[in-house]
Amino acid sequence: MEKEKRKTVFQAVDEYFKRAETMAERMFASGWNEVACSIEPLSNIFVGATEVVVTIDLPYCDSESMKLKIIDEDTLEVYAKTRKMIRLDDFGIKHRKGEFSCFHTVIHVPVPVNEEGMSSKLKRGVLEIRLPRAI
Amino acid sequence: MDAIRFVERHEVPKKFTLVVGLPDVGLVGVVATSHLVSSLELKEVASIESELFPPIIVLHEGVPKSPVRVFSSAEIVAIVSETAIPANAIHPLADTIVNWASSKGAKSVVSVGGMAVQNRQDIEKPKVFAAVSDKSVSKWIKDAAEILGEGYIVGPYGLILKRCAELGIPAITLLTQSFYNYPDPEAAAAAVLALNKILNLNVDVSELLHKGEEIRLRAKDVMKRTQAEMAKMNKSQEYDIPPLYG
Numbered sequence: 001m002e003k004e005k006r007k008t009v010f011q012a013v014d015e016y017f018k019r020a021e022t023m024a025e026r027m028f029a030s031g032w033n034e035v036a037c038s039i040e041p042l043s044n045i046f047v048g049a050t051e052v053v054v055t056i057d058l059p060y061c062d063s064e065s066m067k068l069k070i071i072d073e074d075t076l077e078v079y080a081k082t083r084k085m086i087r088l089d090d091f092g093i094k095h096r097k098g099e100f101s102c103f104h105t106v107i108h109v110p111v112p113v114n115e116e117g118m119s120s121k122l123k124r125g126v127l128e129i130r131l132p133r134a135i
Numbered sequence: 136m137d138a139i140r141f142v143e144r145h146e147v148p149k150k151f152t153l154v155v156g157l158p159d160v161g162l163v164g165v166v167a168t169s170h171l172v173s174s175l176e177l178k179e180v181a182s183i184e185s186e187l188f189p190p191i192i193v194l195h196e197g198v199p200k201s202p203v204r205v206f207s208s209a210e211i212v213a214i215v216s217e218t219a220i221p222a223n224a225i226h227p228l229a230d231t232i233v234n235w236a237s238s239k240g241a242k243s244v245v246s247v248g249g250m251a252v253q254n255r256q257d258i259e260k261p262k263v264f265a266a267v268s269d270k271s272v273s274k275w276i277k278d279a280a281e282i283l284g285e286g287y288i289v290g291p292y293g294l295i296l297k298r299c300a301e302l303g304i305p306a307i308t309l310l311t312q313s314f315y316n317y318p319d320p321e322a323a324a325a326a327v328l329a330l331n332k333i334l335n336l337n338v339d340v341s342e343l344l345h346k347g348e349e350i351r352l353r354a355k356d357v358m359k360r361t362q363a364e365m366a367k368m369n370k371s372q373e374y375d376i377p378p379l380y381g
Contacts, residue, residue: 046253
């Protein structure tokens with residue numbers, strides 16, 4: 001709350017537009033980052049009364065290869081190394097030469113959350129992260 | 136010129152069953168119907184063209200193709216789309232598909248889709264549900280699916296079912312429990328097994344399950360674009376409870 005108060009109106013508006021831009025970019029970008037060799041995974045957020053549940057689709061990944069980090073009280077970063085190198089060539093794409101070794105995403109959570117008490121499980125190739133809400 | 140039209144390149148057989156696989160929840164219909172097309176070696180016979188669709192073509196083995204295509208054998212005709220259908224094209228597309236099926240003398244229409252469930256991760260064997268155009272069609276389902284009684288169906292499959300009912304074409308919409316916005320090959324496999332029973336087919340699903348991770352990755356981008364279109368058509372209304380019953 002204190003943090004919110006310190007922001008000027010201009011900063012808040014600027015932040016809002018930056019987030020809107022990021023969301024729009026994510027929605028329309030292909031999600032295959034050839035420079036960083038990473039793939040933006042599909043994800044979902046459910047906001048509950050006491051916790052936030054984030055799910056992420058991570059084919060070719062094992063639970064040991066995941067790294068989860070709360071960057072800010074409302075931003076979650078997820079990195080997951082793939083079991084094998086994924087090449088665009090494998091999908092018959094010849095005009096681009098991308099090779100991908102991980103999934104990587106930075107997810108904005110709509111409410112503040114606590115890292116303490118965070119839990120996760122990988123089942124059916126989908127990572128489920130439970131984050132207690134900061135109250 | 137019609138907003139949406141079939142462009143036939145080869146003759147379409149009479150008295151066929153039409154299977155429809157359009158991008159929807161979990162891409163169940165697209166994955167299941169594509170598997171049917173390759174397993175039964177259906178031949179490409181037509182495409183569906185429209186200015187309402189995004190201006191794209193898809194290249195396969197260097198040959199430009201329409202992303203919405205029609206495949207056929209002597210008894211089965213399948214429609215598969217490789218691109219998300221814009222929400223504003225859903226109504227005319229559903230009408231055009233059913234009118235075309237009627238003009239060709241289709242004996243039935245089976246649409247294949249997903250039904251999003253929040254606890255999908257915990258479900259070992261996704262259940263298949265069916266909505267029918269007429270109560271007399273229920274007997275075709277046998278034990279392949281559980282008949283839906285109450286609820287909403289949002290999107291092309293609901294409209295196809297309604298239009299078929301209006302024209303007296305027996306129709307079934309198969310909805311398999313699936314992830315909402317993640318491609319779900321396991322759910323697609325369950326849908327194919329249900330199709331096997333209803334249409335007396337013998338399509339093996341082991342390859343579909345074996346290649347699950349590859350399919351999920353390959354279908355990721357279409358799923359993302361489909362999700363944006365599902366939001367525009369208020370797909371979440373399928374979770375609502377209708378106020379009237381009976």
